[in-house]
Amino acid sequence: MIVGIPKEIKEDENRVAITPAGTEIMSAHGHEVLIEKDAGKASGFENAEYAASGAKVLDTAGEIFNRSGMILRVKAPQPSEHAHLRENQIYFSYLHLASSLELTEALIKTGSVNIAYETIQAPDGSLPLLTPMGEVAGPMAIQEGAKYLEMAQGGNGVLLGGVPGVDPATVVVLGGGVVGLNAAKMAAGLGANVHILDIDLERLRYLNDILPTNCFAVMSSPAHIRELLPEADLVVGAVLVPGSRTPVLITREMLGAIKPGTVLVDVAIDQGGCFETSRETTHSEPTFILDNVVHYAVSNMAGAVPRTSSLALTNATLPYALEIADKGWKKAMRENDEIKRGANVVNSNITYKAVAEIFGLAFVSADALL
Numbered sequence: 001m002i003v004g005i006p007k008e009i010k011e012d013e014n015r016v017a018i019t020p021a022g023t024e025i026m027s028a029h030g031h032e033v034l035i036e037k038d039a040g041k042a043s044g045f046e047n048a049e050y051a052a053s054g055a056k057v058l059d060t061a062g063e064i065f066n067r068s069g070m071i072l073r074v075k076a077p078q079p080s081e082h083a084h085l086r087e088n089q090i091y092f093s094y095l096h097l098a099s100s101l102e103l104t105e106a107l108i109k110t111g112s113v114n115i116a117y118e119t120i121q122a123p124d125g126s127l128p129l130l131t132p133m134g135e136v137a138g139p140m141a142i143q144e145g146a147k148y149l150e151m152a153q154g155g156n157g158v159l160l161g162g163v164p165g166v167d168p169a170t171v172v173v174l175g176g177g178v179v180g181l182n183a184a185k186m187a188a189g190l191g192a193n194v195h196i197l198d199i200d201l202e203r204l205r206y207l208n209d210i211l212p213t214n215c216f217a218v219m220s221s222p223a224h225i226r227e228l229l230p231e232a233d234l235v236v237g238a239v240l241v242p243g244s245r246t247p248v249l250i251t252r253e254m255l256g257a258i259k260p261g262t263v264l265v266d267v268a269i270d271q272g273g274c275f276e277t278s279r280e281t282t283h284s285e286p287t288f289i290l291d292n293v294v295h296y297a298v299s300n301m302a303g304a305v306p307r308t309s310s311l312a313l314t315n316a317t318l319p320y321a322l323e324i325a326d327k328g329w330k331k332a333m334r335e336n337d338e339i340k341r342g343a344n345v346v347n348s349n350i351t352y353k354a355v356a357e358i359f360g361l362a363f364v365s366a367d368a369l370l
Helices: 020-028 047-052 061-067 079-084 101-110 131-148 178-189 201-210 222-231 253-257 267-271 306-327 329-335 337-341 353-359
Strands: 002-005 032-036 056-058 070-072 090-093 113-116 170-174 193-198 215-219 234-237 263-266 287-290 293-296 343-346
Touching: 002 061, 020 032, 020 047, 020 306, 032 061, 047 056, 061 079, 070 306, 079 101, 090 306, 101 343, 101 353, 131 178, 131 234, 131 263, 131 267, 131 293, 131 306, 170 178, 170 222, 178 193, 178 234, 193 201, 193 222, 201 215, 215 222, 222 253, 234 267, 263 267, 306 329, 306 337, 329 337, 337 343
Parallel strands: 002 032, 002 070, 032 056, 070 090, 090 113, 170 193, 170 234, 193 215, 234 263, 263 293
Antiparallel strands: 113 343, 287 293
C-alpha cells in the first residue's frame, strides 16, 4: 500500500504522524511511504532522516493525497483538504467527530474510510491510541495551569506547592482516567492539595491506593463539584466519553462560586469541552478570561511538546497502521475488533453509534460494510 503523511496544517500543530524509525518499519513491510517536505521538522526530524529510512519526500500535500491509499495523520483533515479525500481512501488520525457536524458531513460526502485513533478500543475497554497523548496532556494541564496562576497571566498569584508557612494551592481534577491520573500525579508532586473526582467506584479505589496522601479520590457528583469549586485554584477538566461529546460539568452559573483568578484547563475541548464556558483556544492565544476566571482550552496541547508527543504517538499507532496497510481496511476490521471500533465514517456511512446519536443521523454498523 502507498501510505502518505501530509504535513499538519491545523494552527500550532507541530506533531508528525510517524517518526523516521516508524517509516523504516513501514517500508520493511513492503509499503511505499510518501511524506510531505518538512512534515517532521517541528518535531526535530529532518527530511534526510525520512529519506534514509525509505520514505519519498514530496513537495506538496496534494501529491500525497492523490497517490496514497492511506493517509496517516495526527489531526483530522482541515476544510481546505476535504476535496482531496476520495472514495475508499483510508484516513487514519484523531477525528473527534462528536464535536463537529461540519467535519462529519464533509467526510460523509467523500466516501472515504475514516478510522479514528480515539475510538480504537482494546477488549479491556482501554483506548490505546488516546493513552499516550493523555500521558502528555495530564502533566501539561498542570504545567500550563501553574503558569496561568501567575498574576501577570491573569491568575490569582498562588504557587501550586506553597512554601513553608503558606498553604499550597488546591487543584480539582474532574475525571480519573489517564489524563486525570497523570494530572493528579504532577500536581501532587509539586505539593498541591489535589481532589480527583470520578463516577467509577472501582477506579476511585485504585486511585486512592496509588496516589500520594495529598491526593483525595472523591465520588463525582454535581453537589461535590459545587462544594469544591470555591476552594479551587486550578480545575482540570479530564472527562472522556469515548467517541461522544463530553458532558458539561461546570456551568456558566457555577462560575460565580469560583474565586477570581482561578484557572480552568479544559483538556476535553476536543470532544466539546466539560465547561459550559469553554471555547477552543490556540497555543498562540491560549487563554481568555470570563467572569474573572481564566480559561485555557487548547485542543492540541500535546502539540506544544512535539518531539515527545510524536515519538509516543508512533509507538502506539504504528502496529495498527501496519495491520491496516498489510491487510487492507476490510480484512483488518474483520480480524481485529479494536480496529473495527475505530471506524467512524466509512463509504458515506456513520459507523460509530455515538457520533450518529449526537447529530441525529443514521447509523450503519461497520459489520454491514465488511
